[in-house]
Amino acid sequence: MNRDRYGLPLTTTSDRAAAYYREGVDCMLSAWHGAEDAFDKAIAEDPTFALAHVGRARLHQLNMEGGNARALAAQARELAAGATSREKGHVEVIAAAIEGKPKLAVSGAEAHLEEYPRDAQVLSMLLGAFGLYAFSGRADHDAAKLAICERHASHYGEDWWFLGYLGWSHTEAGNLSIGRRLSERAMELRSANANTAHGLSHAMFEQGDMAAGRQFLSQWMPAHDRKSFLHGHLAWHVALTLLDAGDLDGALAIYEQHIKPAGRPYPPLNIFTDGASLLWRLALAGQTGLEAHWRDVAAYGEKYFPQAGAHFADLHFALAAAITGNNALEARLAQLEARAADGKLLPGQAAIDLCRGIRAFAQGDNAKAIRLLEPALAELTRIGGSHAQRELWEDTLIVAYMRAGHGDRAARRISARLDRRPSARDEAWSRQAQRS
Template sequence: MALEDRYGLPLSTTSSEAASDYRDGVDLMLAGWTGTAETLERAIAADPDFALAHIARARVHAFYQQGDLARQKAALARELVARRGTDRERSHVETLSLAIEGRLPEAIASTLKHVEAWPRDAVVLSLPLGAFGLFAFSGMADHDRARFELCERVAHHYGEDWWFLTLYGWAMTENGDVARGRGVTERGFDLRRANAHAAHAVLHAMFEDGSIEEADRLVDQWIPTYDRAGILHGHIRWHQALGALEHGDAARALAIYADVLQPSATQAPPLNVVTDSASLLWRLSAYGHDVPQALWVEADAAAQKLFPKSSLSFADVHMALFAAATQNRDALTARLAVIEQRLAEGKLPAGSVVPAICRALAAFADEDYRACVQTLAPALGEVVRIGGSHAQRELIEDTYIVALMRSGEVPRARALLDARLHRRPSLRDTRWQAAMA
């Protein structure tokens, strides 16, 4: 009998051990769980010519910005699947390889074509989904809707599948249907509690509907089951730190930072190391809390090693936070020059909103709040193009609100806050009290 993956798709291996380890490794990867790399390595050891195990391992390397290893594994997978693989497997390997190589437009086109033919290929379907997926980093202004619509098209192929429900519900939440999204995500979470992506997606829904205390309890109850080496461990605690800030509890937010987010303490992938540390420290400072400059200096030094050059716009914006907060004008000027050059060459998918945000952040750090407001105001509607989640991008709107307050335009700031509280009525205003003082 032919060996299959968990979704019933044939696997080109005669090793039942390799197939079993591959199935388990993919489930661990889709759950954001520890042991993924080791399980996939066992599949490779059981059948060194099994292309899908190699490309799955390459994707895990890519998560951790191990680009050379990821590309080497992808190249090997291409060779192997050409010798022994089905049409589906060849398309699978090619699509993941394009994503690993950073060829986003080609990867998106290949993904959509592949999903049309093989909608139950969950590994390929996962590529455009999530806050750091192909859609989010495509520069599209409607990537939230695109994710939701893609999930809608294939939902009937998955039914009550724990992985699909997780990402389907998250897509609903980010697209504005928070109540439905939370319910769908919680169904997936109930089916598999050892699923970090589900816990994360539920926290996003709770962020959007203002269930801050409930989110805090969820993290406290669930996080002991998740190893600190888990790919989302630090980021899930980052969500808890945001909840602390909603109540003006800077001490707790800083304690969480020291425990799992500080570069010397975290085991997160590079992109999370940079974005979670920069955004939390910036929020603390913007809301009027004291942030020891040593924390900024340490985090900036780590970030410069991880992202020394302009790359993803989402990363560039967070690198601008570091440059602004540490008053490193040379670093910001150099990065802005590269960003502007990429924009001029048509190689900046997110467009002109990226340099606008960087300049506004620098103006904010210089306490030129009026310039910050003037620069950000026309760009606010385009911030979505940098990618990430709504919770992550809200930092830009928060910066704008504080800049309004500090430039004397409190009524405009108050109107924005009232609109947010209307959307999330259970939120408190505590975090803004220090900023408005």
């Protein structure tokens, strides 16, 4: 019988289909270009291979090709009727996520992993900054990611994919030295692994080791296929290190070369949130002349996220709409209020207050921005994403403090951050706060 790389049986009699499937899974787990082609080849070799269909469906979902994703997931369900119980459960978890049933996907994944802990693709669905736990609205999602990794660690040993995600989960849970060590070990096991390069970048960022992060990525990225879906986001990490060093022109050049919407082969959620957040950070740092870029990002958001639903995108939609000053933000806030009333806005009222606070800040009403943002930050983790991504809202509050003449409050916030992580930018802001 054919098996996947983790020794789990595959219901296909085609050795070639199984080999292409293993290649596709490894590309997905390493965030490396080639998964689409590999799954397509697996399906061509064996059109009845359910797991190849649902793997391809997941890639369609990431690229916001919803119709294709749902069609292939439905086909995978039909094909799985003749497969093993493990494969049936695997298909059901991924299909639930594709069909917009995140709670069912989470509970299904947790139960599935109790019986099949080495089903790495199912485990991967729960993890990461954009995984099911992160976007669940839970305040403890960082702890949940680490807990499920540790629960199943004995089944993986020195597996390159697992160590990478275990390391990143430690990093996001605040165990920085452990997270960095595990991430470095995973890179030793497989250097062609963008997911672990990403996790290692986060560890360096959280430790305040910006120069090391920039050096690591500058040496590693040239060998990374630019069509791989994390390439633009890794460039965003380089830009963060340049912002910390005060190199605004360098950070803007990264945006223009790697991130701005221009036919990029990356998932729309990455393109939109990376673009909006980097432009906002540049504006906070004093960069001018960004108007054309903001119009591009706003148009991209309206194209790919025209209605409220993906709350992390909605919060970044607020950034672009607030800066461009169009009426789209009012409509989006009304949609968010309706979702909150129906219990469908997973982060709850905090998400709405963060959007309103951003709008007040963009309008120059720093007092109102402070009133909205300050209490909402206590619930900030509920919006998902990583620590590095969520820091934008605290950055905005700090600048609002200084613009409103509350240098003492800004200084306290900055001091707490400097106690956790050295930062050249925060040190500069601390000096500015003491003068304001």
